[in-house]
Amino acid sequence: MSKLKINIILFGIGNIGSTLINQIIESQEFFLESKNVDFHFPIITNSTVAFFEKEGVGYAWETNFRQLAVPFKVEDIVEFAQENEFENLIAVDATASDELVKHYNTLIKNGFNIVAVNKKANTLPIDLYKELRADLKKYDKEFLYETSVDTGIPVLQTLRDLYYSGEKITKIRGVFSDNLSYVFNRFSAEDVSFSSVLKDASLLGLMKSTFKEDLSGNDTARKLLILAREIGKDFEFSDIQIKPFITDEHLEKNGVLNKDAIDKSFKVAKITQAENHVLRYIGEFDVEKNKLEVKLISEPADSPIGKLKGSDTIFEIFTQSYANVPIVIQSASACKQAISRGIIADILKVTEKIRNKEAVWL
Numbered sequence: 001m002s003k004l005k006i007n008i009i010l011f012g013i014g015n016i017g018s019t020l021i022n023q024i025i026e027s028q029e030f031f032l033e034s035k036n037v038d039f040h041f042p043i044i045t046n047s048t049v050a051f052f053e054k055e056g057v058g059y060a061w062e063t064n065f066r067q068l069a070v071p072f073k074v075e076d077i078v079e080f081a082q083e084n085e086f087e088n089l090i091a092v093d094a095t096a097s098d099e100l101v102k103h104y105n106t107l108i109k110n111g112f113n114i115v116a117v118n119k120k121a122n123t124l125p126i127d128l129y130k131e132l133r134a135d136l137k138k139y140d141k142e143f144l145y146e147t148s149v150d151t152g153i154p155v156l157q158t159l160r161d162l163y164y165s166g167e168k169i170t171k172i173r174g175v176f177s178d179n180l181s182y183v184f185n186r187f188s189a190e191d192v193s194f195s196s197v198l199k200d201a202s203l204l205g206l207m208k209s210t211f212k213e214d215l216s217g218n219d220t221a222r223k224l225l226i227l228a229r230e231i232g233k234d235f236e237f238s239d240i241q242i243k244p245f246i247t248d249e250h251l252e253k254n255g256v257l258n259k260d261a262i263d264k265s266f267k268v269a270k271i272t273q274a275e276n277h278v279l280r281y282i283g284e285f286d287v288e289k290n291k292l293e294v295k296l297i298s299e300p301a302d303s304p305i306g307k308l309k310g311s312d313t314i315f316e317i318f319t320q321s322y323a324n325v326p327i328v329i330q331s332a333s334a335c336k337q338a339i340s341r342g343i344i345a346d347i348l349k350v351t352e353k354i355r356n357k358e359a360v361w362l
Contacts, residue, residue, distance in 0.1 A: 004037050004358075006351055007056075007086045009077060009112065010044045012094035013065065016117060017044075019340040020094060021061060037351055042086060043077055045069075047097065050077065054084050074103040078110045088354050090347055093118045104143075108135045113142040113354070115346040117339065122148060122226045126234050142353055144346035149176065149223045152342015153331040155315050156230055162327075163231045168320035173284040176223040178311040178333050179214045180281045185308050187266065188278035188301075194266035195259040217242040217281070217294040224283035224292055227315075231287075240292040245281055273298040278306050304328045 008024075010017055024031070024039050031037045040056030049069035051057065057064065081089060091107050093100055093116040101120040108114065121132060122145060136143050146156050162169060175181045179201060187197045213219040221240045228235050250262040269279060277298045282305065284293050299306045304326070305314055311333035316326035332338070 002036070003032070004088065004351065004355055006037055006039050006088045006090060006347070006354070007081070008039060008041050008347065009081070009089060009091045010041055010094065011091065011097075011100055013044055013046050014094065015336040016339050016343070017092075017094035018062070019336045020092065020343055021057065023337075023340050023344065025057075025059060025061075035348065035351070037348075039347075042084070043080060045072060045077075047095070052080055074100075074106060078106065081110070081112075088351075089113065090115055090350055092116070092343060092347070093121075094343070096120070104132055105135050108132075108139050108141045108143075111139075111141075113350045114144075115343060115350060116143070116145045117147045117343065118145075119148045119222045119226065121145070122229065123222045123237055126229075126236055129229065140357070142350045144349055145226075146346050147339050147342040149226055150313055150315070150329075150331050150342075151334045151338040152345055153329055155329050156226075158327065158329060159227060159230050159317060162317065162319060169231055169317060170287050170320060171285065171318040171326075172224075172227050172287070172316070173282055173305075173318075173326075174315040175280055175305060175308060175313055176220045176283050176315070177214050177281070178313050180220070181308055181313055182311040182333075184279050184281055185310065185312075187270070188280075193259075193263040195257065195263050198257070198262075215244065215246045217244045220281065220283045220294045221292075224285060224294060227283075228285050228292060233285075233287075233290075235292060240294060243293070243295040245296045269296075269298075276301045280305050280308070304330070 010021065013021070021041060021044065028039065031039060041061070042053055042056050044051050044057060044061065044065060048071060050072035051061070051065045051069040053064070089112045091112045091114050093114065095118055097118065098120055101118065101124070104114060104121055122129065132143070146152050146154060149155055159169070183197050183201050186192065187194055221237065221242050224240060225235060225237055246257070246262070250258055250265060252258050273279070278301050279296060280299045281296050282294070284295070285291070301307070304316065308314060313331050315329045318324070318326045
């Protein structure tokens with residue numbers, strides 16, 4: 001088996017992107033020995049500047065990036081790849097950018113496969129979502145995004161395998177946000193006020209970048225939409241009934257949390273639920289009723305969702321074959337190392353497809 005050179009164009013060198021570069025550089029020998037794959041990073045970018053290096057970046061990439069990165073457009077990246085005749089291109093989107101998603105079609109048309117953490121492409125209006133899939137088919141390119149819903153534990157792969165085997169999926173539900181998992185797990189298990197748990201979550205940095213998205217229910221809703229579309233449902237984001245657990249009654253006129261109001265409200269919710277029940281904030285797609293909801297529920301404490309600890313997330317997939325017993329996929333908190341390994345798993349899947357296509361041509 002001949003060595004396969006893969007060129008990774010990395011968009012986003014924050015926590016996840018920088019971890020990805022370092023993990024791949026540190027594991028180069030392993031990938032060569034186990035997969036006969038040679039990974040290169042000829043272009044790395046943040047939101048405004050890019051570092052171009054024909055032979056690929058090395059251990060000194062952070063210093064080089066600081067000193068040599070220049071403003072760029074996506075067209076510059078396409079041009080550099082074409083000028084240097086880069087083959088086997090994988091664009092990795094480790095951003096949360098709305099802007100980059102607009103260029104996915106351009107990348108696909110110019111020979112790039114895509115691996116994304118970014119949820120945005122899969123929550124676009126359905127006509128744009130389908131246009132992207134049509135281009136992938138037309139140009140014979142891959143698009144994988146397992147880490148857009150979890151750390152890389154194969155939730156989407158499991159769902160696809162069930163769906164394409166002809167299994168009838170009846171319901172998908174779970175706690176998809178590690179931040180909100182922490183909040184409700186602690187509030188349910190301890191004698192604490194709800195506002196103090198929110199404060200602790202904030203101090204731990206759990207909600208730093210996605211505070212509003214989490215509290216509004218939008219992050220859970222986006223993941224729910226991705227899951228629903230994976231099994232062929234043409235829903236729009238607006239079709240999801242989102243019931244935020246922070247409502248107007250919990251806020252001051254200036255939008256700041258009213259601690260007294262929120263603590264009273266959640267104390268009542270906690271003590272008035274049935275015995276041995278806990279509060280959880282879930283996404284749920286009832287396939288048979290064609291209903292998508294994001295909501296606060298009271299769940300039996302001995303159920304898989306009720307037993308959640310820490311910042312764990314959980315996905316339950318109900319099917320016709322398994323009846324009332326769900327397939328349960330549970331994952332620990334989404335740390336940057338785990339997410340990066342999930343991205344690498346997707347990169348390796350795309351790499352195998354590239355190798356298989358080459359074998360067909362030979």
